Amino acid sequence: MDRVYARLGELRSEAEAMRAKSYEHGQEATPEALYERDVMVHHANRTLQALDAEAEGLVFGRLDFADGDAVHVGRLGIRDPQFDNLLVDWRAPLASAFYQATPEEPRGVVRRRVIRSSRETVVDISDDLLDPERAPEDMRVIGDGALMASLSRARGDSMRNIVATIQKEQDDAIRAPEGGVTEITGGPGTGKTAVALHRAAYLLYRDQRRLGGAGVLVVGPSPVFMSYISRVLPSMGEHNVELRALGEVLDDLSATGIDDPRTAEVKGSSRMVQVLRRALRLPPPDAPDELRMFYRGVVLKLQADDLKRIRRRLHSKGAPPNRSRMRAADALLEALWNKAKQFADADFKPDREQLITEIGERIEFHRFLVTWWPPLYPMQVLRWLSDPSRLARAARRALSAEEIGLLAKSWAEVEQWTVADVALIDELRVLAGSLPKRRRARADSRELTTWADRTAEQPYQRPDNYDEYSHVVVDESQDLSPMQWRMVGRRGRHASWTIVGDPVQSSWPDPDEAARARQEALSSARTHRRFTLRTNYRNSAEIFEVAADAVRGVVDAGDLPNAVRTTGIEPVVREVRQWPEAARTAASELLDAAEGTVGVITTMARRGEVRDWLSTVESDRLRVVGSLEAKGMEYDAVLLIDPDELISESSTGRRALYVALSRATQLLTVLKPGS
Numbered sequence: 001m002d003r004v005y006a007r008l009g010e011l012r013s014e015a016e017a018m019r020a021k022s023y024e025h026g027q028e029a030t031p032e033a034l035y036e037r038d039v040m041v042h043h044a045n046r047t048l049q050a051l052d053a054e055a056e057g058l059v060f061g062r063l064d065f066a067d068g069d070a071v072h073v074g075r076l077g078i079r080d081p082q083f084d085n086l087l088v089d090w091r092a093p094l095a096s097a098f099y100q101a102t103p104e105e106p107r108g109v110v111r112r113r114v115i116r117s118s119r120e121t122v123v124d125i126s127d128d129l130l131d132p133e134r135a136p137e138d139m140r141v142i143g144d145g146a147l148m149a150s151l152s153r154a155r156g157d158s159m160r161n162i163v164a165t166i167q168k169e170q171d172d173a174i175r176a177p178e179g180g181v182t183e184i185t186g187g188p189g190t191g192k193t194a195v196a197l198h199r200a201a202y203l204l205y206r207d208q209r210r211l212g213g214a215g216v217l218v219v220g221p222s223p224v225f226m227s228y229i230s231r232v233l234p235s236m237g238e239h240n241v242e243l244r245a246l247g248e249v250l251d252d253l254s255a256t257g258i259d260d261p262r263t264a265e266v267k268g269s270s271r272m273v274q275v276l277r278r279a280l281r282l283p284p285p286d287a288p289d290e291l292r293m294f295y296r297g298v299v300l301k302l303q304a305d306d307l308k309r310i311r312r313r314l315h316s317k318g319a320p321p322n323r324s325r326m327r328a329a330d331a332l333l334e335a336l337w338n339k340a341k342q343f344a345d346a347d348f349k350p351d352r353e354q355l356i357t358e359i360g361e362r363i364e365f366h367r368f369l370v371t372w373w374p375p376l377y378p379m380q381v382l383r384w385l386s387d388p389s390r391l392a393r394a395a396r397r398a399l400s401a402e403e404i405g406l407l408a409k410s411w412a413e414v415e416q417w418t419v420a421d422v423a424l425i426d427e428l429r430v431l432a433g434s435l436p437k438r439r440r441a442r443a444d445s446r447e448l449t450t451w452a453d454r455t456a457e458q459p460y461q462r463p464d465n466y467d468e469y470s471h472v473v474v475d476e477s478q479d480l481s482p483m484q485w486r487m488v489g490r491r492g493r494h495a496s497w498t499i500v501g502d503p504v505q506s507s508w509p510d511p512d513e514a515a516r517a518r519q520e521a522l523s524s525a526r527t528h529r530r531f532t533l534r535t536n537y538r539n540s541a542e543i544f545e546v547a548a549d550a551v552r553g554v555v556d557a558g559d560l561p562n563a564v565r566t567t568g569i570e571p572v573v574r575e576v577r578q579w580p581e582a583a584r585t586a587a588s589e590l591l592d593a594a595e596g597t598v599g600v601i602t603t604m605a606r607r608g609e610v611r612d613w614l615s616t617v618e619s620d621r622l623r624v625v626g627s628l629e630a631k632g633m634e635y636d637a638v639l640l641i642d643p644d645e646l647i648s649e650s651s652t653g654r655r656a657l658y659v660a661l662s663r664a665t666q667l668l669t670v671l672k673p674g675s
Contacts, residue, residue, distance in 0.1 A: 004059055004086050005120045007078055019045065059087060061098050062113040066134045073098045091205035099171035106130040111139060167191075173531035174199045178207065178471070180527030181497045187504060187561035188547070188662035189538025193632055196473050196500045197233055200241060203471060214470035215462065216241045217495075219249060219488055221476040221631045223256060228633060242469075246480070247419040249487055250426045251464045257418035258604050258628060261651040263410050265509055266403045267420035268481025270517055276427050279394040280376060281315045285384055287372050293336060293359055298348055300339045302332070307372070310335055320433025321376050328373040333360055375435050378428035382421065386411035423483035429465070430490070469495045476631050477501035479508055482517030489521025497522060504555045505659050507628070509651040536561040536662075538634055543668045546571050547661035550643075550654050569667065575674035580613040583641065586669045590637040591619050594667055599635030600624045601660045602642070603649045610641060627656050630663055638664035641671055 061073035077089035088095045101109040110131045116124035127141045135141075173195050176182050182199070186192050200216050218233075220226050223245045233241050247255035259267060266272075291302040302310075310331050314324055333356045340350040359365055385391045388408040395404050410418075417425070472492035474480070478501035480488065499522075508514050536544055544563035551560075576582035583600070590598045598619075602610045604626035611624045623635065627646050640646075643657050650656035661668065 001059055001115075001117065001120055001122055003080075004072075004074070004078060007080060007086055008058065010081075011078070056119060057117055059117065060115050061090075061095075062111075062115065063098055063101075063109050064111040064113070064139070065108050066110050066131065067108070071095070089205065091202045096171070096175065099174075100168055101130055102168055103130050110135045111141065113142075167535070169531070169533055169535070170195045173533075174202050176529055176531070177527075178203050178211075179496050179525075180529065181499060181522050181525045183499045183501075183528065183530040184533065185500075185502060185530065186533030187502055187536055187559070188544075188659070189536035189563070189634070189665075190533035190561050191537060192500045192502070192533060193229060193475055195533070196475060196498050197229060199498055200471065200473055201233055204240070211470040212240045214468055214494075215466075216471045216473070217469045217491055218243045218473040219475065219491075220245055221479060222246075222629050223248070223254075224625060224629045225475075225632045245419075246484055247417075247422050249491065250422050250429070251466075253417065253422060253425065255417040255419050255422050257416045257421075258626070259410060259418045259420050261649065263406045264418075264420045264481075265651060266399065266406055267410075267418075267424060268483050268508070269510075270482040270486075270513060271398045272424060272483055273427060273486075274398050275391075275395045276381075276424060277431055278396075279381055279385055279390075280321055280428070280431055281311070282390065282393060283311065284371070284374055285387070285390070288368060291332065291336075291368055291372070293362070293365065295336075295340060295350070295355060295359060296348065298340065298343050300336045300343075302335055302339070306335060311373075320431060321373070322433035322435050324433075325369070325373055325375070329360065329365075329369055332365075332369065332372075376428075376432040377435075378425040378432060379417070381428050381432070382424060383411060383414070386414075420481065420483075423481065423487040426465075426487045426490070427483065465490075467491050467493055471496050471498070473498045473500070475500045476505075477518070478503050478506035478511075479631065480514060480518070481508055482513050485514065485517035485521045492521075493524065497525060504551060504559050505631075505655060507631075507650060507652050507656060507659075534561050536563040537565075538665050539563050539662055540565055540567040540569065540666070542567060542570050543664050544662060546668065546670075547658050550658045550661055554654050567666065571668035571670065573670045573672065576671050577674045579641075579671070582671055583610065583613045583639065584617055586639050586671060587614055587617050587622060590639055590667055590669060591617070591621060594621075594637040596636035597621050597623055598637045598639065599630065599633065599663055600639045600641065601627060601630045601646075601663065602640075603645050604628055605649065606641070606645070627660055630660055633663055634665055635663055636665050637667035637669070639669050639671070643670060643672055 057075065059072055059074045063071045063073065065071075071085070071094060072087050073090055073095045074087040075090065076087070077085070077092060078087040080086050090098065097107045097109050098112060101107045101112060110129070112128045112130060114126045114128075115122060116126075125142045129135060129139075129141045170191050173182065173184050176199070184192050184195055184199075197218070200218065204211050204216065218226075218229075218241060220229065220243070226243045226245045226248075230243055233243075247253075258264070289304040289307065291307065293300045310328075314328055314331055315321075317324070317327075319327070336359060337350070337352050337355050340355055344350060385394065386408055388404060391404050391408050392401075395407075399407070414421075467490050469492055472488070472495045474488060474497070477499045499518075503511065539547065541563040544561075548560050572586075574582065574586070587598060587600060598621055600610060600614065600622065602624070607624060607626045607629075614622065614624060625633070627650065638660075640660055643660075646660060647653050647657050661670075
């Protein structure tokens with residue numbers, strides 16, 4: 001450890017010296033010198049960034065082989081001044097035995113050692129003896145194994161980096177080939193999310209130039225979840241990755257509102273594609289129903305039926321409305337010319353080219369055009385559908401009267417967009433077509449810093465609604481609606497995919513409809529491989545037994561993972577009548593008993609009320625979340641408020657309760673109404 005950190009200091013000093021020398025090199029001010037300066041500074045900044053990101057827990061493993069060689073494994077590779085390996089990057093092929101070796105197949109490894117450290121200080125060592133028959137007599141073996149020790153540690157707000165405790169079934173998924181679709185399924189606590197993030201880091205390590213340039217997108221269920229996992233990839237030196245919750249996939253929009261389950265079900269249905277397509281073909285609410293133009297003493301008039309036919313004919317060509325505005329102008333002018341021909345006589349002899357040119361240049365014609373065929377903005381179009389009669393015209397035969405009422409009410413009362421709305425807005429964006437962009441004012445061009453300085457501090461700025469990612473990771477994929485699959489699929493048109501989920505935890509009521517939308521989103525992928533993780537490392541057996549009971553009879557027993565550890569601590573179930581007092585008492589008890597975070601899980605509708613109950617419980621370790629926000633999360637202790645209410649809130653019923661009950665690693669308390 002001392003040698004590695006000493007070498008780390010040398011490398012940092014060398015990079016800083018390179019950067020300082022690079023600035024001096026640029027003083028020659030020739031184009032070649034400035035270019036070389038930028039390249040050198042950029043390289044130095046990237047090196048310093050990587051060294052700083054990996055400084056904590058830099059060395060975490062050692063492999064002792066039967067031939068006497070020893071290899072240390074860490075977050076990045078480091079060589080000594082003679083270019084001999086001091087530390088092997090965990091993603092390198094040489095380090096694969098750290099994750100792949102087992103007692104049944106040791107791959108030449110006698111002892112696997114896991115090292116925990118705080119900066120340069122070793123705080124714990126845990127060994128696995130994989131091949132006792134080939135172990136030297138003086139080889140020491142310490143601890144009970146890395147994985148089980150890691151399970152007892154407290155959780156924080158950020159997902160722990162588990163590179164030191166990845167098991168073989170997980171490592172097989174991490175190191176799978178990059179192309180096509182890699183699906184990782186498994187129940188609660190099997191490490192699906194951690195495996196997916198480490199897979200992204202591994203793929204970037206293997207092909208940084210191709211994957212890093214186009215970028216990697218990680219999509220998850222909620223901002224709470226994305227914040228939770230946000231430090232994993234940066235801690236492994238990977239910064240060219242975008243993390244977005246489903247409500248943040250569309251640029252310039254961050255939606256956190258949650259619809260009631262029935263409304264969300266309608267908004268997420270693939271039937272909405274037809275509804276939105278029709279909505280774009282309807283005249284704007286304030287569109288004029290008559291065009292009158294005076295031309296050389298003659299009144300040329302297009303009445304409502306004329307305008308309706310022109311609109312219908314333009315839409316029949318299939319072009320997006322925002323790209324048809326010039327065609328709309330041409331069609332109106334052509335219709336006026338046809339009217340003019342009807343008035344032709346000895347005194348009025350209209351010329352087609354003259355008429356089209358003259359009327360086409362008039363301000364009143366352009367005013368009519370901008371109200372009759374205006375630029376369409378997705379959010380505006382969705383707000384127009386708050387009018388029940390307008391929505392009914394767009395939704396004929398696609399939605400029931402009840403569903404039309406739910407949507408119209410949702411959009412009439414909108415104060416903020418909901419997560420389900422984002423996919424609809426993105427669909428409208430594509431169907432309506434892009435609008436010409438306004439030119440941005442030029443920024444001050446004086447060079448205060450180099451390009452390399454700026455890019456070292458800020459991520460690469462991609463175009464709006466970028467759709468050329470090289471790899472897309474979708475977590476909690478079982479919950480995506482068909483419309484959300486369409487939205488996410490657009491971002492990965494040329495990408496390979498890592499899809500993570502558990503069908504048992506699905507909150508989408510029609511899995512067949514979602515499966516069809518998912519298949520369409522991934523249709524460009526030629527290969528599909530699947531890995532199933534079957535070991536639940538998160539929950540104690542006592543806690544998972546309660547969670548599994550919630551879905552027995554609803555799902556196959558073979559779809560549930562196996563919990564591998566016991567604590568002897570049974571979950572607590574209490575019947576209560578005074579909810580605020582009981583919640584405060586239970587939360588305080590769990591905070592006293594657990595070292596890490598305590599999650600209080602309730603329905604989405606009661607989050608604010610429960611937060612008020614617990615406002616007097618002073619602890620920065622307490623988290624109050626709704627049932628949907630608990631997706632993918634884990635806490636040392638969980639307080640679950642009213643399981644029956646949680647079941648009735650969700651369209652998937654007991655599956656939602658299963659998710660909530662399986663968030664705890666150590667302690668679980670359930671409060672239910674007393675008789």
